[in-house]
Amino acid sequence: MSQRDRKKVQKKKKRSFYYITMLRDPVSRYLSEWKHVQRGATWKTALHMCDGRPPTQDELPACYNGEDWTGVPLADFMNCPSNLANNRQVRMLADLSLVGCYNMSSMSELERGRVLLASAKANLRNMAFYGLTEFQRKTQYLFERTFGLRFIKAFTQINSTRAASVGISEKVRWRIEGLNALDMELYEYAKNLFLLRYQYSRQRQHQEERLRRRQERREQQSYRTILSKLWNLGGGGGAGEGDSEEGKVLETVATTEDYSSQVVRW
Numbered sequence: 001m002s003q004r005d006r007k008k009v010q011k012k013k014k015r016s017f018y019y020i021t022m023l024r025d026p027v028s029r030y031l032s033e034w035k036h037v038q039r040g041a042t043w044k045t046a047l048h049m050c051d052g053r054p055p056t057q058d059e060l061p062a063c064y065n066g067e068d069w070t071g072v073p074l075a076d077f078m079n080c081p082s083n084l085a086n087n088r089q090v091r092m093l094a095d096l097s098l099v100g101c102y103n104m105s106s107m108s109e110l111e112r113g114r115v116l117l118a119s120a121k122a123n124l125r126n127m128a129f130y131g132l133t134e135f136q137r138k139t140q141y142l143f144e145r146t147f148g149l150r151f152i153k154a155f156t157q158i159n160s161t162r163a164a165s166v167g168i169s170e171k172v173r174w175r176i177e178g179l180n181a182l183d184m185e186l187y188e189y190a191k192n193l194f195l196l197r198y199q200y201s202r203q204r205q206h207q208e209e210r211l212r213r214r215q216e217r218r219e220q221q222s223y224r225t226i227l228s229k230l231w232n233l234g235g236g237g238g239a240g241e242g243d244s245e246e247g248k249v250l251e252t253v254a255t256t257e258d259y260s261s262q263v264v265r266w
Contacts, residue, residue: 022130026183040068138198
């Protein structure tokens with residue numbers, strides 16, 4: 001990225017790049033990918049490079065013959081053991097070199113899953129930001145708080161997706177959850193951490209607003225003190241009617257401003 005960026009920018013300026021990602025409920029994501037493949041989508045151009053080389057045909061056999069997998073039934077989609085849709089989120093977040101890339105014989109399936117899941121969790125945790133598809137508004141809030149940016153429009157939670165339109169039995173759901181057991185555990189971890197970050201960011205925002213209101217009250221008090229001294233210096237130091245009227249005006253203004261400063265819109 002630095003090399004590509006250097007071609008566009010005349011001055012060699014070191015930039016900071018932040019890794020971010022979005023996670024989705026594993027069952028919904030799996031069904032969505034199945035519908036996508038069913039319509040003719042492929043990943044033929046993906047090299048799946050790992051440790052400097054792509055996987056061999058034996059390491060990653062194709063799930064279908066021909067140009068694509070158009071019209072594939074869900075049962076056939078689930079029955080392919082080398083289907084990369086299985087636990088895709090863990091695989092794409094983890095360091096595959098830790099488990100011998102796509103060589104399944106390098107360690108047991110149980111140990112491979114444990115290492116991949118731990119790697120995916122660590123990489124997710126260390127990212128500058130990640131969001132969840134199922135929490136659009138909270139995702140927007142955390143993104144804006146993290147990077148100090150503001151979106152022009154509010155995020156919209158759209159639940160009427162292609163995946164949501166697929167009716168599946170409880171048995172099929174259990175099968176999909178089993179095929180994506182690592183993704184299920186990663187998503188639960190990601191959701192808990194995401195909500196903790198959201199809660200922490202909200203608390204920080206409340207603290208910042210309280211400090212801002214406190215500072216505003218101090219400034220108002222200082223302003224009233226200065227104004228009172230100027231009034232006294234101007235000859236209004238006696239206990240006359242003018243002082244009383246001015247005091248009432250100042251008190252009214254101060255009360256109104258103090259009240260307004262404590263109104264917070266959520």
